[in-house]
Amino acid sequence: MRSETILSVSHLKQHFQINKDFIIKAVDGVSFQIEKGEVFGLVGETGSGKSTIARTIMGIYPATQGEVCFKGNKISDKKVYHKYKNDIHKNMQIIFQDSAAALNPRMTVEEIIIEPIIVNKLIKDKKEIQKKVASLLLEVGLDDTDKNKYPTEISGGQRQRVAIARCLSTSPDLIIADEPIASLDVSIQAQIITLFQKLQREHGFSFLLIAHDLSIIKFICDKVGVMLNGRIMEIGPTEEVFSNPTHPYTQSLLSAMPVPDPIYERNKVLINYDVRSAIKEAEMVELSPKHSVLNNFQSLVV
Amino acid sequence: MKDKSILIEKIVKRILWFLLSMLILSIAVFYFARLAPGDPLQSYYGDAVESMTSTELDAARVRLGLDGPIAFQYVKWISNAAQGDFGLSLKYKMPALNVITPLIGNTLILGGVAYILVFALAIILALFCAMHEDTWIDRIICKVGTAAYYIPAFWLGVVLVLIFSVNLGWLPSSGAYDIGKSNDLPNRIQHMILPLTVMILSHLWYYAYMIRNKLLDEIRKEYVLLAKSKGCTKSEIVIKHCFRNVAPTIVNIMAISIPHVLSGTFIAEAVFNYPGIGALSVTSAKYHDYNLLMLIVMITGVMVVSSSIIAQFINEAIDPRMKLTEVSAWKETSQTNSL
Amino acid sequence: MEGNFSDQFVVVGANYKTYQVKVKKLTLRERITGKPIISIIVLGIIILGCVFAEQVYNHDPTSFYLENLNEPPGSEFYFGTDSLGRDIYSMIWYGGRVSILIGLLGMAIITVIGVVYGCLSGTANKEIDSIMMRIPELINSIPTLLLILLLTSIMGAQNILKISFVIGITGWCGLARIVRSEVRQIRSSEYVIAAKSMGGGFFHIMKKHLIPNFISTIMFVVVSSIGLSMSMESTLSFLGLGLPVDVVSWGSMLSLANKALLSNTWWVIIFPGIFLITTLVCITNIAYYFRKETNKRESYL
Amino acid sequence: DKKSTDGSDLSNTLVYAGEADESINPIINKSELSNIIFSGLMKYDATGQPIVDLAESYTYDEGSMTYTFKLRNGVKWQDGEPFTAQDVVFTYDKLTKDTTLSASVLSNYTDITKVEAIDDKTVAITLSQFNAAMLNNFTIGIIPKHLLDGQDLTTASFNQNPVGTGRYKFVEWDKTGATITLEKNEAYYDKIPNIDRVVYKTVAVENTKALMLESGEADLAWLNANYAEKFRGKDGYTNIDFTTADYRAVSMDYRTDFWINNKDSVGVLNDAIDKDAVVKSVLNNEGCTAYSPIQLNAFGGNTAADIYSYDLNKFAQEMQTLGWVKGDDGIYERNGQKFHFTIQVRDYEEERIDIANVVSKQLKEAGVDMEIVLVTKFDWKSGYNGFLSGYAVEFDPDALYAQFTTDGSANTMKYSNPVVDNLLTQARHEKDVTARKDLYGQFEVAFSQQPASVLIAYLDGNYVSISGLKGLDTKRVLGHHAVGVMWNIEDWTLSK
Amino acid sequence: MEEPMLQLKNLSVSFDTKNGEVEAVRDVSLSLNKGEILAIVGESGCGKTVMSQSVLKLLPKTSRIKQGRIIVDGEDITDYKEKDMRKLRGGVLSMVFQDPMTTLNPTIPIGKQITESIIKHNKVSKEEAKKRGIEMLNLVGINKPEEMFSLQPHFFSGGMRQRCVLAIALASKPKILFADEATTALDVTVQAKILDLLLDIRDKTGISIVFISHDLGVVAKLADRVAVMYAGKIVEIGTAEEVFYDPRHPYVWGLMSALPSMTKTGKSLATIPGVPPVMLNPPPGDAFAVRNKFALAIDYDKMPPMYQISPTHYAATWLLDEKAPKIERPILLKRMD
Ligand SMILES: Nc1ncnc2c1ncn2[C@@H]1O[C@H](COP(=O)(O)OP(=O)(O)OP(=O)(O)O)[C@@H](O)[C@H]1O
Numbered sequence A: 001m002r003s004e005t006i007l008s009v010s011h012l013k014q015h016f017q018i019n020k021d022f023i024i025k026a027v028d029g030v031s032f033q034i035e036k037g038e039v040f041g042l043v044g045e046t047g048s049g050k051s052t053i054a055r056t057i058m059g060i061y062p063a064t065q066g067e068v069c070f071k072g073n074k075i076s077d078k079k080v081y082h083k084y085k086n087d088i089h090k091n092m093q094i095i096f097q098d099s100a101a102a103l104n105p106r107m108t109v110e111e112i113i114i115e116p117i118i119v120n121k122l123i124k125d126k127k128e129i130q131k132k133v134a135s136l137l138l139e140v141g142l143d144d145t146d147k148n149k150y151p152t153e154i155s156g157g158q159r160q161r162v163a164i165a166r167c168l169s170t171s172p173d174l175i176i177a178d179e180p181i182a183s184l185d186v187s188i189q190a191q192i193i194t195l196f197q198k199l200q201r202e203h204g205f206s207f208l209l210i211a212h213d214l215s216i217i218k219f220i221c222d223k224v225g226v227m228l229n230g231r232i233m234e235i236g237p238t239e240e241v242f243s244n245p246t247h248p249y250t251q252s253l254l255s256a257m258p259v260p261d262p263i264y265e266r267n268k269v270l271i272n273y274d275v276r277s278a279i280k281e282a283e284m285v286e287l288s289p290k291h292s293v294l295n296n297f298q299s300l301v302v
Numbered sequence B: 001m002k003d004k005s006i007l008i009e010k011i012v013k014r015i016l017w018f019l020l021s022m023l024i025l026s027i028a029v030f031y032f033a034r035l036a037p038g039d040p041l042q043s044y045y046g047d048a049v050e051s052m053t054s055t056e057l058d059a060a061r062v063r064l065g066l067d068g069p070i071a072f073q074y075v076k077w078i079s080n081a082a083q084g085d086f087g088l089s090l091k092y093k094m095p096a097l098n099v100i101t102p103l104i105g106n107t108l109i110l111g112g113v114a115y116i117l118v119f120a121l122a123i124i125l126a127l128f129c130a131m132h133e134d135t136w137i138d139r140i141i142c143k144v145g146t147a148a149y150y151i152p153a154f155w156l157g158v159v160l161v162l163i164f165s166v167n168l169g170w171l172p173s174s175g176a177y178d179i180g181k182s183n184d185l186p187n188r189i190q191h192m193i194l195p196l197t198v199m200i201l202s203h204l205w206y207y208a209y210m211i212r213n214k215l216l217d218e219i220r221k222e223y224v225l226l227a228k229s230k231g232c233t234k235s236e237i238v239i240k241h242c243f244r245n246v247a248p249t250i251v252n253i254m255a256i257s258i259p260h261v262l263s264g265t266f267i268a269e270a271v272f273n274y275p276g277i278g279a280l281s282v283t284s285a286k287y288h289d290y291n292l293l294m295l296i297v298m299i300t301g302v303m304v305v306s307s308s309i310i311a312q313f314i315n316e317a318i319d320p321r322m323k324l325t326e327v328s329a330w331k332e333t334s335q336t337n338s339l
Numbered sequence C: 001m002e003g004n005f006s007d008q009f010v011v012v013g014a015n016y017k018t019y020q021v022k023v024k025k026l027t028l029r030e031r032i033t034g035k036p037i038i039s040i041i042v043l044g045i046i047i048l049g050c051v052f053a054e055q056v057y058n059h060d061p062t063s064f065y066l067e068n069l070n071e072p073p074g075s076e077f078y079f080g081t082d083s084l085g086r087d088i089y090s091m092i093w094y095g096g097r098v099s100i101l102i103g104l105l106g107m108a109i110i111t112v113i114g115v116v117y118g119c120l121s122g123t124a125n126k127e128i129d130s131i132m133m134r135i136p137e138l139i140n141s142i143p144t145l146l147l148i149l150l151l152t153s154i155m156g157a158q159n160i161l162k163i164s165f166v167i168g169i170t171g172w173c174g175l176a177r178i179v180r181s182e183v184r185q186i187r188s189s190e191y192v193i194a195a196k197s198m199g200g201g202f203f204h205i206m207k208k209h210l211i212p213n214f215i216s217t218i219m220f221v222v223v224s225s226i227g228l229s230m231s232m233e234s235t236l237s238f239l240g241l242g243l244p245v246d247v248v249s250w251g252s253m254l255s256l257a258n259k260a261l262l263s264n265t266w267w268v269i270i271f272p273g274i275f276l277i278t279t280l281v282c283i284t285n286i287a288y289y290f291r292k293e294t295n296k297r298e299s300y301l
Numbered sequence D: 001d002k003k004s005t006d007g008s009d010l011s012n013t014l015v016y017a018g019e020a021d022e023s024i025n026p027i028i029n030k031s032e033l034s035n036i037i038f039s040g041l042m043k044y045d046a047t048g049q050p051i052v053d054l055a056e057s058y059t060y061d062e063g064s065m066t067y068t069f070k071l072r073n074g075v076k077w078q079d080g081e082p083f084t085a086q087d088v089v090f091t092y093d094k095l096t097k098d099t100t101l102s103a104s105v106l107s108n109y110t111d112i113t114k115v116e117a118i119d120d121k122t123v124a125i126t127l128s129q130f131n132a133a134m135l136n137n138f139t140i141g142i143i144p145k146h147l148l149d150g151q152d153l154t155t156a157s158f159n160q161n162p163v164g165t166g167r168y169k170f171v172e173w174d175k176t177g178a179t180i181t182l183e184k185n186e187a188y189y190d191k192i193p194n195i196d197r198v199v200y201k202t203v204a205v206e207n208t209k210a211l212m213l214e215s216g217e218a219d220l221a222w223l224n225a226n227y228a229e230k231f232r233g234k235d236g237y238t239n240i241d242f243t244t245a246d247y248r249a250v251s252m253d254y255r256t257d258f259w260i261n262n263k264d265s266v267g268v269l270n271d272a273i274d275k276d277a278v279v280k281s282v283l284n285n286e287g288c289t290a291y292s293p294i295q296l297n298a299f300g301g302n303t304a305a306d307i308y309s310y311d312l313n314k315f316a317q318e319m320q321t322l323g324w325v326k327g328d329d330g331i332y333e334r335n336g337q338k339f340h341f342t343i344q345v346r347d348y349e350e351e352r353i354d355i356a357n358v359v360s361k362q363l364k365e366a367g368v369d370m371e372i373v374l375v376t377k378f379d380w381k382s383g384y385n386g387f388l389s390g391y392a393v394e395f396d397p398d399a400l401y402a403q404f405t406t407d408g409s410a411n412t413m414k415y416s417n418p419v420v421d422n423l424l425t426q427a428r429h430e431k432d433v434t435a436r437k438d439l440y441g442q443f444e445v446a447f448s449q450q451p452a453s454v455l456i457a458y459l460d461g462n463y464v465s466i467s468g469l470k471g472l473d474t475k476r477v478l479g480h481h482a483v484g485v486m487w488n489i490e491d492w493t494l495s496k
Numbered sequence E: 001m002e003e004p005m006l007q008l009k010n011l012s013v014s015f016d017t018k019n020g021e022v023e024a025v026r027d028v029s030l031s032l033n034k035g036e037i038l039a040i041v042g043e044s045g046c047g048k049t050v051m052s053q054s055v056l057k058l059l060p061k062t063s064r065i066k067q068g069r070i071i072v073d074g075e076d077i078t079d080y081k082e083k084d085m086r087k088l089r090g091g092v093l094s095m096v097f098q099d100p101m102t103t104l105n106p107t108i109p110i111g112k113q114i115t116e117s118i119i120k121h122n123k124v125s126k127e128e129a130k131k132r133g134i135e136m137l138n139l140v141g142i143n144k145p146e147e148m149f150s151l152q153p154h155f156f157s158g159g160m161r162q163r164c165v166l167a168i169a170l171a172s173k174p175k176i177l178f179a180d181e182a183t184t185a186l187d188v189t190v191q192a193k194i195l196d197l198l199l200d201i202r203d204k205t206g207i208s209i210v211f212i213s214h215d216l217g218v219v220a221k222l223a224d225r226v227a228v229m230y231a232g233k234i235v236e237i238g239t240a241e242e243v244f245y246d247p248r249h250p251y252v253w254g255l256m257s258a259l260p261s262m263t264k265t266g267k268s269l270a271t272i273p274g275v276p277p278v279m280l281n282p283p284p285g286d287a288f289a290v291r292n293k294f295a296l297a298i299d300y301d302k303m304p305p306m307y308q309i310s311p312t313h314y315a316a317t318w319l320l321d322e323k324a325p326k327i328e329r330p331i332l333l334k335r336m337d
């Protein structure tokens, strides 16, 4: 059976007009698809447009060009978006990097978790809601006593769990996670990643996972896209991209990835990639059915 | 090349905005002033207006530009004003401009000196307090400053007069200068000491506290730690680093504080019988002296709007980041700017 | 306890014992240090005195005791009488009521206008926002006193409501600006984005996210606006724009300063002055406290 | 010598602190300054009787009802131009023919039908009917034709730069310093003053005048009773207490419905007001209670008109007779209407506010609600029921005519009483002095019975000067706001 | 043996807060040799920053050094007053902070910020200082340093700013550089370059570096020696090889196994349950015990001493006690090829 495409982004552009002479091309023609139950990773350095993609998909910014289809509906179109508004609100949720900023400090954990339910009027019965809260807390590994606390009273890891619980409360089909673990400690990171894995396995959620830590992408993602300056440089199954990085930028990124091995690290040679060497007009070239690379460098031999 | 055209465009934009603001301001004040009940003709003719016939009244209205609908009056006013004719003062029965001219200098001198002193002292005080945050001296200054700020200015003025003019006889109680001494600088300064004291005491803390708080925010920024780890002393950090960064804000505060300080001259002028447009504006509003009122409002408006434009240019010189954004001075400052 | 070594060196794994963090119970003293307790108490006393003025005063505050002009403070008239024989002591409690009422009304008007305007401007799009922000800028380019003069002359005879209205309507700009910038910040914060993306409407976001989050930031301004309104009232009284003459307020009492100081009746002027300034300083201390609370970061200096 | 011209030597300069003025022009407003800069055909003597001034002599022809003035020779305007009969004609033409002019004095001159210059030094003024006060009216200052011809008198820059024929000549109006400087007119045709210069300092706030006296910045000022009290017996100061014809009253506005309905209930209010207490407290005893608007005038003072006294029982009775009944709130009611009325009081006159306050309280206790509204300038359109007025009839009692006759030019309260109209008209045209006095006596009684206003008190004119100022003469009864103190300024001497 | 550049002897630093005493650094001893790079790793809140800032005495007034000594270049500076410290700061001790975006003064040109410290410590003329400043910019690898000298920070990218911060810190030739999470805010590619730069500078100038990080990968690249902190204490210290290839403390095991790069894809990560402790009144025993599946009973009651494993390798865990049961290390770092 062909797997179902949950999200498809094609030729998406997002340009910010700062003033008359100055446009930031935050996203400049990006295409990818996420199948049901798949974890898609986006890597790239700061400012490469990862968050902007996430926000454009969520409908926070109207797309400058290109289209976003959620479950086959072209939601980048305003009318379509409105038509499927309820479905989108319920089935697409976002988790942000900074759990402290993503949770309203004036709301209790419980209030935060049930906010999507209340807003979308999914459950009306008070008792039912209580039950739901309890089950969600359990699911993300929080204590029932935590529910009356405020975000400032719990640790960063717990906060991120609350954010996850909030997004699980509507059982979404797609979770967009924008650097959800970057602000966490190593030991807590592992807990959250494990939680993601569990959710994906048990509920079959699809993920769009944004990160700049390659090791995490490598660990959890089925597919990965490497971004630079608003464009995807290389996209493909994680295994393939990591074992056979073709684009020099991917190579440089991989070479820069720190590895906890002193001797290896000391002898490692960085691969430098000069962005300026890129050719402006370039096309994606397929290396394998799923692995493509942007041909904006000279040495590509297909 | 491109920079230059951007600059020109910016200046043009500012000037357009400036003109637009003055237009809106004049329309608003023109309209609102005329909403007030009471007959402007009475300011002009006094109680005699009672015995005037309706034809006489109509003729008088035409002569004074008070006939027709407000919009019509406004158009007449603005087209005259554009030619430098701001109409007749109803109370003083001479061109409004002539009423203002001999007095504006006084107010500008008093207000200007107070303005400079207030900010100079406020900055010094703020720097001092910020350097000694939460020590006893800072706390005392805060308390005394607050109390001084809240002592009603008019009351303070009277007390000062009683002490320094009446009892000690050191300083004159009123006026801008002694008879025949209009060119005698020391005499003028003598007359300004008490009004200045009142104006400074009643404004100083407001701004000192504002700047102090800005500085306190600033010394909580990380670059302070870097400066400190370089080996800079406290005062070097506050003066060379933090102060420089709050300078744009201070400039903005200064730009929009002009009406606030002018308000202060109203009271000082009233208490010390100091001839100036402050007292004049109170009278003009009370007497429905529309033309005079408009002129005064226009003058302060021009001062404020143009100074905020100047402030923006100064700020861009201090902090190039400002160039990227069109910051309106008003957005920058904190706290209420009332009084 | 010197236990058995082999007992001690046995693997027991995680969470064998739970350790409760001992959070020091704060003594009353510690709990109130840093809080403006004295200000609250003093203010409380003054407010209570004014609220129960009828019980506190011993003369009719509106009467002229024409036999007792300019009496110095004594056992009959605790704070003395003024040049028309009014009892200062009784007037203070009675007049404080008006002054405090004006302060509170002024604050209420400032807060309502400031918050609504700030929220609207803060949530509006860039163009509308920039237009909306120009309006207070324009208002602020006229000296407030002049503005108040204009408004009072439009509105005719004064009363407590009108004077509070005038003070309020000319004093909201600063608050609106703060609310606006707070709203701008909060609305681009991730929890608001999250709420939006889960379908939260404007009012939901306003109620649940915006207002609860800026309320502490604006407390300082809100509380200080009480004081500002009160002192503005006294200035207006001085300029002859205050309340009707038969309404006693601290402002109207203070505005007799000129007269009283010349006739050496210091009590006429000192007592209302002390009450006004004390009240204002107390209010400001409380406001400063709110300000400090919202900015608890440590100085790097 | 040079010293006296550089302006800073004040040893023979009188510094007078007074209220601010917008223009100095005798036609537009009568002020201390216009009185000494300008001079009229006639002037008042110490007792307030008109005597010749610019006119050397005059004759009155009963048949043609014409005054013929022979003008003094050699009089020069202060700018050097000769003073001629044309100037007189110009002035009176202005007063009688200029429609753009609207000054409160105009109705004094409505009887004039013709003004002509017979020659350079002779002027004939023809009336339509005899007017007993006309000689008084001829005291108005003459203005120079050569400077004002063809100009709008109200807005002419002349008003800030006046040229007259009086004892002092205008030197400078320093608006920046808020002073007006006058210098003695060396070319004056009569006694040249001793004091070289007069500097008039304009002051907006009443207490500033007292402060200026205290700190030596002023030599002479008119103070209210309370402030003047401070200087009594103080070293270096002299209190000069003039009698004035200036009284304070609660005047009603008979345009308003309240008084249209309750015209009969004005006089009775007198019974509820303890005027003595007002004089004692507010006026610090510097003044007396008032019962008639010409009580202190040579023609007035008919004690038969003093028909009211402070008596709350009597008041209650009268009110009952008038049909007023006290309501639950202690305020009288009649025909479903409360005895509540508003009066406007100007906010810069301390003693008026105090009077209003005390009176309001006293009335309140008696059962009448008088609400005070502070205004900066009186507003006749907003429907206030009255105002706290001040008037003075210091010279000819004919001033009453403009004030109290129906449609009189100064009848701001729209008072109308046929008896009063009749008496005042008669008196105006009565030639015999005793008969006139009798008519005014009748007027006082008639007025008392149905008063336009509730008269409260006469104020003394409490001037305070430095001790070195001598020659002020309290013989003269001063006018409103104690104006007229400089009537004999040429006799004053100053030593500092 | 050569005198160490920096020695901390039983250093404890506490904060007095409303809720009680926060023991941020507890009984830390370590030494740093000339030209050595010592990395301090540990999770958020474990006291890394407090420890390094206590050496420069940059901590707020609420802090105090409860016990222990700080010896810099043979000199005991524990009781130095502000005035004495000012001479040391910048001159001998220098610091680079985490976020290059906020640590530079936005309104002052980079050059001025660099020369400020040079002029302060070296009493040189402005021109001289400028020359040195440009040299410094050159050293940290900024192109066209003369032009960059007079530009404000906002003209620079994050990586360049961090280079500038480094230039400032190095400007007056300090002997010890503290780098507090100096590369955390940067992209991996930029980070790698800055790390190379640090190594390069160490080789050129012989400076000693205390490098604070929570990223074991970064530490592996840079450090000669590594100290792992947990809850204000150093739990293990040794050469990089020793700590990475032969860790002894269960916390370090936990950290290593939690790294995705140490785990096979598809397998689940070995997580450390629980959260790091609050430093307000920490528990009496090993603070890690409650999260440690190998915890011994004694861990809950008694603080483990530092056990020496090799002349350079120490660890504070009761597992190293001879009475303790032998426990198989759950993971072994497989060396990359
Ligand atoms: N609302 C906006 N208006 C203008 N420019 C924006 C806006 N949002 C993002 N940008 C710009 O778009 C570019 C891409 O930003 P984005 O946040 O998507 O990057 P990112 O890859 O998520 O970076 P990071 O790793 O720092 O989160 C940046 O240059 C940013 O400045």
Ligand SMILES: Nc1ncnc2c1ncn2[C@@H]1O[C@H](COP(=O)(O)OP(=O)(O)OP(=O)(O)O)[C@@H](O)[C@H]1O
Pocket (backbone or CB within 6 Å): C298, E015, E016, E017, E022, E023, E024, E042, E043, E044, E045, E046, E047, E048, E049, E050, E051, E060, E062, E214, E278, E279
């Ligand atoms: N000013 C302070 N007042 C009270 N406690 C403080 C203060 N500064 C730090 N602490 C506490 O000291 C402990 C150590 O903090 P420190 O900043 O050194 O941690 P860190 O290891 O640098 O963490 P991070 O990786 O987050 O920078 C923390 O528990 C913190 O709460």
Ligand SMILES: [Mg+2]
Pocket (backbone or CB within 6 Å): A050, A051, A052, A178, A179
């Ligand atoms: Mg991002």
Ligand SMILES: [Mg+2]
Pocket (backbone or CB within 6 Å): E048, E049, E050, E180, E181
């Ligand atoms: Mg840290």
